[in-house]
Amino acid sequence: MHKREENFDQKKLDLEVWLQRMESRLAGMAPVGHTADVLEVQLREQKGLHAELHQFKPRIEEFQQLTQRLVTAHQHEDTSRYKKAAEYINQLYQRLDACIINRGKLLHSALSSLHNLDRSLDKFLAWLSEAESALETLEGEGDARRATVHLKELQIDIERQAVAHQSLRQSSLALVGSLAPEDALMLQLRGDEMERRWQALRTKTSDLRNRLEHNADYWNALLLSLRELTEWVIRKDTELGLASRQDDHRAFRQQLEDKRPLVEASLRSARQFVSGDPSGELARNLRRELVKLSDKWNALVDKSDELATRFEQNSLKLSQLTSILEETCGAVGRLERATLTWSGPRSAAEARELLAGLRALEQQLPPLQRRLEEARAQAAQLDAAQALPPQHAAKLEDCQGRARALQAAIRERRQVLTTTTHGEISPGPSSVQPPWERAVTPNKVPYYINHSMETTHWDHPQMLELAGGLLQLNEVRFSAYRTALKLRAIQKKLGLDMVTINMASEAFDLHGLRAQNDKILDVADMVLVLRAIYGNVAAADSTVDVPLCVDLALNWLLNVYDSQRTGQIRVLSFKVGLTILSKAHLEEKYRYLFRLIADPDQKADQRKLGLLLHDVLQIPKQLGEVAAFGGSNIEPSVRSCLGDRENLEATHFLAWLKQEPQSLVWLPVLHRIAAGETARHQAKCNSCKQFPIVGLRYRCLKCFNFDMCQACFFSGKLTKGHKLSHPMHEYCAATTSVEDVRDFTKALKNKFKSKRYFVKHPRVGYLPVRSVLEGDELESPVASPQHNDMHSRLEIYATRLAEVELRAASPEEEEEQHRLIAEYCQSLEGGGGGRGHQAVPPSPGQLMMVIDEEQRAELQEMIDELEAENRALLREYEQLQRGAQQMPPTPSQQQQQIGPVQPHREQHDVLAEARLLRQHKGRLEARMQILEDHNRQLEAQLQRLRQLLDEPPVSAATTATLQTRSVTASQLNQDTPAPPPPPNARTNQPPAPPTTDRR
Structure with missing residues (x-):
């Protein structure tokens, strides 16, 4: 008996677990799908579950029989427990079976509804096609009465189908939200097509009814309405041009929206009338007014949309400008509050600490400047669109003024602290080794003393060694490569091949040099900027000797842009010199150079371009190579770059530079040499x-x-x-x-x-620029053997005037130079006693005194010889002309009226000789003009020397630091380099090399 009860409990537990598992499977089934494929899968799954349930039914019945036997065996005992267990299992089974059957019904119903929707939609679309065909037939019907009858029948049919259309539309929209994206898209497209065709059918039916029911008066009224609407559109177009505020445009846009239904209805009616291609005056007028109103209405709407977009953009820019101004004014205010805590230094040590804190403060200036530039750009765009509020313009101007005052205060503070820590701005004596000593003039220009030789030099000892090494490169035949090789040697020696443009730009911004190109930099400021640049380089490469690199870079910049050693150069020159020899891609350098001279609109005028090219050409000029690149006159290059434009944009500037103009051909050559060094x-x-x-x-x-x-x-x-x-x-x-x-x-x-x-078909390797001489371009003069040496010596003498500081003087000349150095040092010290061996060297302008007057006389003698030769050739040419005119007629001339024959041999020889003489005369005149230009330059420079000797010392701020020299390209068009110069001079080099393709 006990064993039967245990068997009952075990079977009850097994059945209960199995039924609960089946309920879980049923509950885990996905909701009823909305596509045929999903519904069919779900139906198969439901049928499988139902079959599995029915297969388990015998076990349920067996459990019921076991329960009945236990109840019969225990008639005199309480058997309610067995009855309840059996009833519970039976209820579970029945409930599960009912749920599975109910799910099957739902799936069948959904599948049936889906098929019905597809069939209904297909049926409705087929009816639409029939109705559209019937409507097209009615539009071409000639009998108006018969067309009216059929149209009424069609309208009745349309009204009957309206209910079906509404039902299908609602069913489609309800089903779209529950479908998968792909199925929903397909159903949406079918529904949209049905809706479009339904609305088009109703509209065409209505228009056709109007056309059939109304007479010519209706169409005349439509014509008048079209003309009135056209006039209204024209007036509104004028008003739209006067709308300057966004609020005005919103009101205008509302008027357009109010008028839109009438305009579109009128256009639709007119199109319906002309669609049948009617004839007559009324049809022509309607067709004309229809096109006119349609074009003007569409143009007005497009113009309004464009204006709305522009107002939205201006609104966004104004909000950005407001945010930038608030941020910038807050930053300026914080910096101004920091300046209020400044106090004077009590010692050099305290000044150094304060200077370190000032540098930290200066680091906040570049981001501030960038934000101000961004604000200026935004304000310029808004001002051009007449959307800049006056309060924003005033706030921007106030912020800019405060920022300028803050920069000036920081600059003055730095000067005060630097003066207190005198000597700290110098790179220090570690850049030279005994017997050399580094010293500075009263205007802070460094010079170098050789105690063993008792001489002074503007150039650093290693710069002197570098200059000696550069002389060996004069053996390079082609000037562009010779110049590039020299600059590559300088670039490596100065360590500028490790300086990126970003490093240099950050240092410029850090020291307040952004947008300060016309400002004058003194040596102390230059040293500070160079120390910041090379400090960043040393942080990445510890082998960099910062003091030495600073000294050499300063030395080279002064040689290029301040040959008179006034101690001041322009900020633009300083930036250009460092950028040209920096480490960057060629196009990146070009873009940065253009940004230096561009205005807020990213354009540059002729003056700024000229200043940039002038500063760039000072680099080959310092090497004595400028004659090969068109001379130091920048006007031809400016004209070549600008063309017919008044202002220059970055794209035009880059396109011109990519053609490698003659004046700048050495710069891409420098990059190619650097790129191919290790190849x-x-x-x-x-x-x-x-x-x-x-x-x-x-x-x-x-x-x-x-x-x-x-x-x-x-x-x-x-x-x-x-x-x-x-x-x-x-x-x-x-x-x-x-x-x-x-x-x-x-x-x-x-x-x-x-x-x-x-x-x-010669191929030049650069873009030639028109020479300084106006008129026709001159041929390259072929130097005669008797004048080759004279021309070379002439170029040597002209170059010595600009490069005399690099000459290696004889012992007697060195003694004379040393005496002049001592006198110049005493004059700078106000006539006081000298400092022994620490005499300050004179500027190159004063060293030009040592040029002998005999050299000038020799130049004049050369010019006189050429002029005499030219006069003799002119006389000979005139004699030949007169002889040709007095010559008796030749047989060919006598037979000229009869027919053309070959010219006489002698006449042909005379004409050929005359042509050669004319060519020779042109070359001589060109060469004479070149030599006269050299002579004028020599006289001007000698006159300047006399003025320097007679004038008292002037302040550094008023002394010019830039010089120009006008030459012509024709004098430099040689294929071979000039003979090597004497030991104490450097020579102008020949022009660019033969053409080569670069890859």
Whole structure:
């Protein structure tokens, strides 16, 4: 008996667990789907569950029988427990079965409804197609009465289908929200198509009814309405042009929206009338007014939309400007409060601490300047759109004034602290070694004393060594490469090849030099900026000798932009010098240089461009190479860059520079040389047999398999079969197979081209600029043998005037220079006693006194010789002309009226000789003009020397630091370099090298 009860309990537990598991499976089923595929899957799942439940039914019945046996066996006992258990299991089973059956009904109902919706939608769309066809037939019906009857029948049919349309629309919208994205999109598209066609059918029906029911009076009234609406649109277009505020435009937009239904209804009616292509005067007028009103209405709406967009943009910009102004004024206020706590330093040590704190304060200025520039740009745009409120403009002006005053206060504070810590701004004596000593003039310009030789020099000892090394590069034949090699050596020596533009820009901003290009920088300020720049470099590379780099960079900047050693240069010159030799991509340098001269609208005028080019050309001028690049006159380059434009934009400036203009061709060459320094090419030089070629590689495009290394190419070496006139490719990196095949193809093509082709189609490697002489361009003069040496010496003398500080003087000249240095030092000290060996060297302008008057006389003698030669040639030419005119008629002239014949041999020779004389005369006149320009420059500089000797010392602030020299490109168009200069002079170098393609 006990065993039966245990069996009952166990079976009850098993059934209960299984039924609960089945309930969980039923509850876990997904909600009823909305697509046929999902519903069919759910139906299969429901049927499977129902079948599994029915398969378990015998166990339920077996449990009921067991319960009945236990109840019968215990008739005299309480058997309610067994009855309740059996009833509970039976209820669970029945409830689960009912739920599964109910889910099946729901799934079948949903699937049936879905099929019904698809069938109803297809049926309605088919009816729409039939109704549209019927309407098209009615539109072409000629009998108006019959068309009216059929139209009424069609309208009745449309009204009957309105209920079905509404039901389908609601069902579609309700179903879209519960479908998957792809199914919802398809159903949405079908519903939208149905709605569009339904509305079009109703509209066309209504228009056709109006057309059939109304007579010509209706269409005349429509024509009048169209004309009135057109006039209204024209008036509103005028009012829209006067709307200057957003509130005015909102009111105007409301008027448009109020008028829109009438305009669209009128246009729709007119289109319905003309759609049947009627004839007559009324139809033509309606068609004309329809097009006119439609165009003007659409234009007015588009104009209003554009104005609304512009108002929204201006509103956004105004909110941004407000935010920037609040932030900037708050930052200025905090800095102003910080300045109120300043007090005077009591000692040099305290001054150094205060100076460190001031630097931390200065670091907040660059972000402030950037925000102010951003605010100025926003205000300029709003002002151009007449959307800048007066209070915002006043607040911006006030903030700018406070920022300028704050910068001035910080600058004065730094000067006070620097003066207190005298000597701390100097890089210190660690940049030179005994027997050298570094000293400064009263205007803080450094100079260097050699105690063993008892001499003084403006240049640092290592700068003197560098200058000696640069003289060896004069053997390079081509001026662009020679200049680039010199600048690369200077760049490495000064450590500027490790200075990025971002480093330099941050240092400029840190010291308040942003947008201060016309400001004058003294040596102390330059040293502070250079120390900040090289300090950042040293943080990344501990091997950098900051004092030495600062001294050398300052030395080079003064040599380039302050040859008279006034101790002051312009901020623009300072930035340009450091940018040119900095580490950056070429286009990045170009963009930064343009930003230096651009106004808030990112444009530059002729004056600013001229200042920039002038400062850039001072770099090759300091090397004595400026003559090869069109001379120091920047006007031709400015004209070439600007063209017919008044203002220059960045895109035009970059496009001009990418053509490598003659005045700046050395800068991209510098970058190519730097890029190819470590390149290794798997090729052998056909001249020196070097393998592999290291550096730049030059491949001839006329000689097969001919390569040259950069050393042989720069020196202009020639080998059998190869000439300088051959086109070549320049490679900064190893070549690819595609380039090899392409070069071979070009070489093959060039093999079949004659020498005359290359003469007629010369390829220059830079963009030529028009010379300073106006009129026709001059041919390159071919120097005669008897004048080659004279021209070279003339260039040498002209260069010595600008570069005399680098000359290596003889012992007697050194003694004379030392005496002048001592006298200049005494004059700077106010006539007081000298300081022994610490004499201050004179400026190069004063050192020009040592140029002998004999040199000037020699120049004048050369010019006189050329003038005499020109006069003799002119006389000879006039004699030949007179002889040709007095010559008796030739037989060919006598037969001229009969027919053309070949000219006489003698007459042809005379004409050819006269033509050659005219060409020779032109070349001589050009050369004479060149020499006269040199002579005028020499006289002007000598006159300046006399004035410097007669004038008392002037303040550094009023002394000019920039000089120019006008030359013509024709005098520099030589293919070979000038002879090497004497030991105490440097020579102007020949022009740019032969044309090469760069890769």
